[in-house]
Amino acid sequence: MIRGKGSDRTASSARGAQGAPKGGPGPHGSSPPVGNWLFAGGDGRLTAYACTPRGLLRWTEAAAPRTGWTGPEPFEVEGWVGPASMARSREGYVHFVALRSRDADSGSPEVIVSTQFQPGRGMMDWRGLETPGLRGGPDDDSLSGPPRIAVNQRSGSTHVLVSLRHSGILRRSRNAEGAWGGWKPVSGQPYRGDVTPLMPSGGTLEVLAPGQGHADRWTGMGQGRFGLADRIPTPVVPGSAAVCETGPRRATYFWRYPGDGSLVAWRAPRQGVQGGLMGLGGAGGRGAPGVARAVLGGYDCTVLAQIGADGDVEVTAYVTENEGYGTWWASLGGHGARAPQVAVDAAGRVVVAAFDEEGAPMCTRQDTAAGGLAFGPWEYLA
Template identity: 45%
Template sequence: MVRRGRAEADRGATSAAPAVLGSEIAAAADGGSAARGWLRLGRDGRLTAYASCAEGLVRWTESAPGSDLWQGPELFPVEGWTGRFTLAQDSNGFVWFAGTRYRDGAPGGRETVIATQYQTGRPLGDWRAVGNAFPERRQADGGQGEPREQQEQPLPPPGDTMVVPDGAGSLHILATRFGVGVRGRTRGADGKWGNWADYQGKWVRGAVVPLVTAQGRAEFLAPFKGGASYWGQDRPGSDFRWLGRMKADAVEGTYSSYETGAGTGTYFWRHPADGGVIAYRPQAPAGSVPALLPLGGAGGAGPVAVTRTHINGYDCTVLLQRGADGCPEIAAYPTEGEQYGTWWAPVGDRCAGLPAIALDARGSVTIAMIDMDGGLLIARQDLTDPGLAFGPWCRVG
């Protein structure tokens, strides 16, 4: 593998942006506002990277498939933006965003909003409020005098809202709050929104961890201290139903997921003992390799980024993490062959927030990071090398 420092990075052309924007982007990413899976491949073969800053959503876009010339950073302001967002991509290539904004009159002073990017490089659609999964409740207390309204004991703030498009054209909004549970609302393929559904999990910690298979069936884990509940659809478009639970210690906020077999997802998180990565397959057949498997990466932070590619002719799962020293580190192993172990290698200098990974239009593994100045750096797999080697980092925005 190739490691390149910032001083060695090539510089691609980029559009002009306010000088203050870079520092805001870096601060937001390092403050935990980087969305998982923030590097995405569009249907036209161009990659897009997404970030946050104080004013709203930020975007960089390849000028052509596989190019080191990018457009951006472009700012899409959102009034009342809180800084945190999540995203997902459906089978049509549409990218869906969920975020939170402050608004007078909204329950608790904030509301969940969603928006859509229908084509690579095109403007986002309007941000639309989708209601509040956890409206503040009030109760009457008569006592010895007149009834009066009093606020219930305040609850911890909700976890990040996840937006999950399934293969039947339905869009699911999944929200969590410790002490209340998991609630979801679905917009059907006909465009009509249903009511909020309760998926239990009163002691849920952090956001749910969704996964949508290539067949379009959606599922998710709802983490709690010491384990997680597992929910899924029987088929795309159907309601979620409880499928079981698993027991395992995990560092809160470190879950990620990826489809590693036909209709089978693998979930990853960090063990609290050393921060090492754990893999788990809820649908692993009985008698197969044990469900909880260590993958190294001790000392890393946050969720790992995941993709799959062929290396030396073998189907491999590739993991990317922010290592103990704040630099990107990468590992690969035969898909669903965690028992063979992994070796982590550094692939860049210190980054702000979490690095991201995706396949580009050529099928080249592409890794992205935001540097400490708020710039976007890209490194691509060298396809002439039979292993997993990377070319130099290119600063594209």
């Protein structure tokens, strides 16, 4: 494993998958979705998504015994505004939320949702949820960040969240039977930027919202009400937050500290569990990290991938919820990439994916025969 004190990029057991692949496909005009865009389906196959000016692109791992990927498959949406954000259920369903224009003249946006139930299969028709307070005029309320979506891992219910510049954070939820409720407040306090939601298994819906010089965590209090659970006295680099469920009813958040661009982790302190603000090194990096849990050497580990100070994809891993032992970052090459993701494939291998400079997705897989957290070469998805 990559494990140890400090943030020395050279001290690691990882073999870097150096360099981006050569002679790959040309640009697809695609861009990364907001948050996660690489998911394992119910059959273990991975699916990757990208946003285009007209909708989504999808790449799907081929079914055994074939290898490689199929795609890109386009899914165009009339009036598409984008970008999309996504979340996965425990069954491997992928839920989507995005924006489309309801009026070709005004461009007034509407929140829309869809679902993919199986890898490689079609998506459900997009359903419009409207959005209160959005009128498109200069004096009207407007989104301060992209819409986000979270899934209840036990019941399968979904929660769509929007952050408005004047009205605060709102949510609209669909229950396990498929019925949607109305828009309800999470926070009357407005936030200027993206919010990061998660609903840990057995827990309540919670949302991290960066403020001016601090970050707020709002949690469900029962009967549809939310309360401010924590005000974390640290600034957050905009667009750098990510979240991972790291224990029973526990979420760990990750973001960049603006002083040096390093990553930090934060978890609500609980008895017997390390919590609070914890440094993870990776100074000089940019953007949000990719994060997933994987079994490495028989241990439940958290694996992070980031774009480092030199522009390469870097990876680190540590025993889950043991950030205090320190992290070592190792380069995987892929210079110029962006929006890294981490997932685990059907064979239990860690997969790190990213978009290259031209918007084409590529990935590198753990080489389990080499021992430790070693990776093979970068390959384009198609």
